[in-house]
Amino acid sequence: MLYQLTDILGTVAFAISGVLVAMDKRLDLFGVLIIAFVTAIGGGTLRDLLIGNTPVTWIQDLTYIMVIPITVVLAIAFANQLKYLRKSLFLFDTLGIGLYTMVGIEKGLEAQLSPLVCIALGTMTASFGGVLRDILCNEIPVIFRKEIYATACILGGALYFLLLTFKMPESYAYLSAILLVILLRILAVRFKIRLPNIYRARD
Numbered sequence: 001m002l003y004q005l006t007d008i009l010g011t012v013a014f015a016i017s018g019v020l021v022a023m024d025k026r027l028d029l030f031g032v033l034i035i036a037f038v039t040a041i042g043g044g045t046l047r048d049l050l051i052g053n054t055p056v057t058w059i060q061d062l063t064y065i066m067v068i069p070i071t072v073v074l075a076i077a078f079a080n081q082l083k084y085l086r087k088s089l090f091l092f093d094t095l096g097i098g099l100y101t102m103v104g105i106e107k108g109l110e111a112q113l114s115p116l117v118c119i120a121l122g123t124m125t126a127s128f129g130g131v132l133r134d135i136l137c138n139e140i141p142v143i144f145r146k147e148i149y150a151t152a153c154i155l156g157g158a159l160y161f162l163l164l165t166f167k168m169p170e171s172y173a174y175l176s177a178i179l180l181v182i183l184l185r186i187l188a189v190r191f192k193i194r195l196p197n198i199y200r201a202r203d
Contacts, residue, residue: 002171003106006178008067010099015040015068017092018133019075020082024089025137029076035133036072039096040064042129047104047121051111090189093142097126098181101153102174105160119157126153126181148188151195156181 018039022032041058048056058064075082082088104125108118127143127150134141143149160177164170187193 002174003103006099006174007103008063010096010103011040011064011067012071013092013096013099014129015071016075016082017089017096017130019072020089020092021133021137021139023076023079032076033069033072035136036075037068038136039129039133040068040071042132043100043104043125043127044129046128047107047125050124051107051113051121053107053111093130094182094185096130097149097153097185098156098178100126100129101156101181102160102178105157105177115161119154119161122157123150123153126150148184148193148195152181152184152188155184 015036018036019032021039022035025031027035041056041064044058045056048054101122104122105118107125108121113121131141131143156177159180160173163173163176168176
């Protein structure tokens with residue numbers, strides 16, 4: 001139940017972030033819908049293909065086909081209200097990566113993969129939809145910038161397995177990992193915490 005709820009909430013959060021980017025680029029309704037779909041299911045699709053879970057989740061379960069268009073319609077209807085939230089895109093993107101990190105990890109565990117691979121799948125699930133969104137909208141993907149993004153997913157996944165090692169109940173470990181990803185992302189942006197620059201200044 002917790003996994004399903006997390007998956008749906010992550011889908012909604014990423015679909016809204018896709019709508020916001022598409023509307024900012026002044027795409028038509030079809031374009032907005034496509035960007036929302038790609039953002040919401042892109043990471044999960046790549047994950048499923050890599051672990052051999054085919055047909056991929058959103059083809060097997062029509063819930064996603066229903067949830068995303070409804071989310072798009074509501075996001076467009078309340079676009080003016082969303083604009084009042086100065087950081088609305090950041091907010092929904094951050095919620096999305098926190099939720100989808102654990103969705104990807106759970107899929108990896110179902111496939112009986114090692115914790116390291118599960119963390120990689122969680123990071124991929126959380127990040128790849130946003131990468132596709134940004135590429136299609138002619139933006140440099142956030143994951144390739146200096147901002148803390150994928151690193152937060154990795155640390156959140158690591159915390160999940162660490163807490164399980166110390167016998168914490170799975171549901172608490174699950175929620176703790178999601179909250180850590182969201183908190184790290186918020187703190188990184190708020191205090192401008194970035195990964196070190198590997199390039200030295202040229203003379």
